[in-house]
Amino acid sequence: MIRHIVLFTWTEDATAEQKATVAAELRKLPGLIPQLRSYTVGGDAGINQGNYEFAVVADFDDVEDYLVYRDHPQHQAVIAQHIKPIVATRAAVQLRV
Amino acid sequence: MIRHIVLFTWTEDATAEQKATVAAELRKLPGLIPQLRSYTVGGDAGINQGNYEFAVVADFDDVEDYLVYRDHPQHQAVIAQHIKPIVATRAAVQLRV
Numbered sequence: 767m768i769r770h771i772v773l774f775t776w777t778e779d780a781t782a783e784q785k786a787t788v789a790a791e792l793r794k795l796p797g798l799i800p801q802l803r804s805y806t807v808g809g810d811a812g813i814n815q816g817n818y819e820f821a822v823v824a825d826f827d828d829v830e831d832y833l834v835y836r837d838h839p840q841h842q843a844v845i846a847q848h849i850k851p852i853v854a855t856r857a858a859v860q861l862r863v
Numbered sequence: 864m865i866r867h868i869v870l871f872t873w874t875e876d877a878t879a880e881q882k883a884t885v886a887a888e889l890r891k892l893p894g895l896i897p898q899l900r901s902y903t904v905g906g907d908a909g910i911n912q913g914n915y916e917f918a919v920v921a922d923f924d925d926v927e928d929y930l931v932y933r934d935h936p937q938h939q940a941v942i943a944q945h946i947k948p949i950v951a952t953r954a955a956v957q958l959r960v
Contacts, residue, residue, distance in 0.1 A: 773868065773955070810957060811959050813930075818956050823958075857870045859870050861903060
């Protein structure tokens with residue numbers, strides 16, 4: 767299995783509506799990209815100081831399925847239209863599980 | 864459920880042995896901390912450029928169980944003895960799933 771993990775911080779001027787739209791748009795992807803085996807998306811729970819603000823954890827059967835997701839036009843549209851305008855920092859890892 | 868996610872980069876002088884020891888020591892924790900429901904630990908798969916180097920994804924039934932893990936002496940010992948000496952950057956999120 768490939769587990770794809772991304773954490774984001776948002777720009778200071780990002781609005782609550784913009785942040786909520788990122789989550790809502792990403793959550794449409796499992797209905798559009800059948801290679802997604804599991805998809806966890808959401809904001810930090812506020813338990814600890816100094817955290818990033820938003821996380822995506824996506825599981826795939828193999829690298830090929832992950833690449834379908836990574837390069838999928840609907841995913842790329844969410845990145846271009848909703849994530850890139852408000853992203854400050856991004857940290858990502860793909861794990862072989 | 865609470866999903867705890869941490870990504871790390873290591874210092875340039877961190878050795879392969881030191882990095883492998885972090886993974887090996889963390890993988891002992893599920894046997895010591897029964898609150899851990901699922902625990903995924905490992906290095907980046909090398910699919911994409913610019914990634915962080917190491918990831919931990921830990922699932923718990925609730926915040927209280929996550930805090931047991933966070934503050935557990937065996938976990939804190941791994942952080943102090945094996946992670947802190949080689950960590951360059953750290954990004955974390957706790958998600959309510």
